[in-house]
Amino acid sequence: MSDVLVVGGGVVGLLCAFELTQRGRRVTIIDSPSEYPPASWAGGGILSPLYAWRYCDAMTRLSVDAFSRYQQILAECDSVSTPDCNGLLHSGGLWVETAGDDAVRAHQWAQRWQVPVQAMSASEQMRESAAGAGLLFPTLGNIRNPGLLKVLRAYLRRRGVCFQSATVSKVLPAVSGGKVLAADGRQWQSDTIVISAGHAAPDLLLPLGLTMPLFPAKGEMLLYRMKPGQVPAVMLTERGYLIPRQDGSVLVGSTLRKGDRTTYPTVAGRYQLERLAASLWPELASCSPAFHWAGVRPGCERDIPFIGQVPGAKGVFAALGHYRNGLVAAPASAELLAQLITGELPFTDPRPYSLSSASSSSRSSSSFFNR
Ligand SMILES: Cc1cc2nc3c(=O)[nH]c(=O)nc-3n(C[C@H](O)[C@H](O)[C@H](O)COP(=O)(O)OP(=O)(O)OC[C@H]3O[C@@H](n4cnc5c(N)ncnc54)[C@H](O)[C@@H]3O)c2cc1C
Numbered sequence: 484m485s486d487v488l489v490v491g492g493g494v495v496g497l498l499c500a501f502e503l504t505q506r507g508r509r510v511t512i513i514d515s516p517s518e519y520p521p522a523s524w525a526g527g528g529i530l531s532p533l534y535a536w537r538y539c540d541a542m543t544r545l546s547v548d549a550f551s552r553y554q555q556i557l558a559e560c561d562s563v564s565t566p567d568c569n570g571l572l573h574s575g576g577l578w579v580e581t582a583g584d585d586a587v588r589a590h591q592w593a594q595r596w597q598v599p600v601q602a603m604s605a606s607e608q609m610r611e612s613a614a615g616a617g618l619l620f621p622t623l624g625n626i627r628n629p630g631l632l633k634v635l636r637a638y639l640r641r642r643g644v645c646f647q648s649a650t651v652s653k654v655l656p657a658v659s660g661g662k663v664l665a666a667d668g669r670q671w672q673s674d675t676i677v678i679s680a681g682h683a684a685p686d687l688l689l690p691l692g693l694t695m696p697l698f699p700a701k702g703e704m705l706l707y708r709m710k711p712g713q714v715p716a717v718m719l720t721e722r723g724y725l726i727p728r729q730d731g732s733v734l735v736g737s738t739l740r741k742g743d744r745t746t747y748p749t750v751a752g753r754y755q756l757e758r759l760a761a762s763l764w765p766e767l768a769s770c771s772p773a774f775h776w777a778g779v780r781p782g783c784e785r786d787i788p789f790i791g792q793v794p795g796a797k798g799v800f801a802a803l804g805h806y807r808n809g810l811v812a813a814p815a816s817a818e819l820l821a822q823l824i825t826g827e828l829p830f831t832d833p834r835p836y837s838l839s840s841a842s843s844s845s846r847s848s849s850s851f852f853n854r
Contacts, residue, residue, distance in 0.1 A: 491680035502821035525778020536592030660798035696784035
């Protein structure tokens, strides 16, 4: 029997397993054999919330050191010779189009959290034809998330983590921990269960008496092939963003449809993203995208994810609602959850992320689809 059952093997579940394995726990991950990749595969991998200074401090605490957290995680994975970790982290920086009061707030945020920043117009850093005022955060970057998932799975297998391919239909709490029932009739039991099932998590929490203010939010992206180094940094504007990878690929994202959990890319999405690509980087107007895909974010009504024990279900924990920031926040979220499970002193005050406020805040039901 495993010490911990993790339901959901996206970036959040995998990193929870990583942290628990580091602490000597035997872990089983139960992940749905879906033909569609999870949000953690579909996402862009920018290692910063979009316009980080517009979020509350509790979000910054989960995200501000994501780049160095991933450096350490990948170094550990490399040490047990997983697939090649080279080229997964891109340290080119993050350029953000901003001006006026918003730029002042960005400077104040950067000073407070000791994040290097410099004023830089689009034409100085990114491309000569652009005119926008902006800021460059040279120490921020992005991670190639499909590669990250591969590396983490390989690492965890080598460290003895058991992977089960099954769709969980129910989590039944016991005096401590409980049972996990799969749709195919299999079941598992453990003193500790972690629910990290992305946008599908609310279906598992409902039978536990918890209605969460969570919603699916579909996003589409395009990938173009360019020469390495042509786009030096992630380029973020209010309309969308470009993400350069080390091999020259450039991602353009993203669309956002709240309440939509379909996983197929659409003609309308492609049209919107092609126009965005041409406006952000004119050379892309004459290129055809090499790849177009969609994913479903685990949307959340509030700014920060839910991390902690499920109220009234001793031994059942959850890490949910990472919305647009799951790749940047997952390393810190997973560390916090592992600390709460093992009773260690958490690296940050866990109360803002607690699930105990979830039921009451969810009663506004459908209004959050209109945000
Ligand atoms: C287009 C797009 C762009 C994005 N860009 C960024 C970005 O630049 N930076 C950033 O930080 N974040 C970004 N995100 C958000 C980020 O991808 C998500 O917040 C993050 O991946 C959520 O991770 P997760 O592990 O919670 O969920 P998921 O990745 O969805 O994983 C959930 C897992 O649970 C499994 N599961 C579900 N139900 C069950 C069940 N009943 N039984 C068993 N298993 C189950 C699923 O199969 C899946 O493997 C983006 C997302 C999208 C869609």
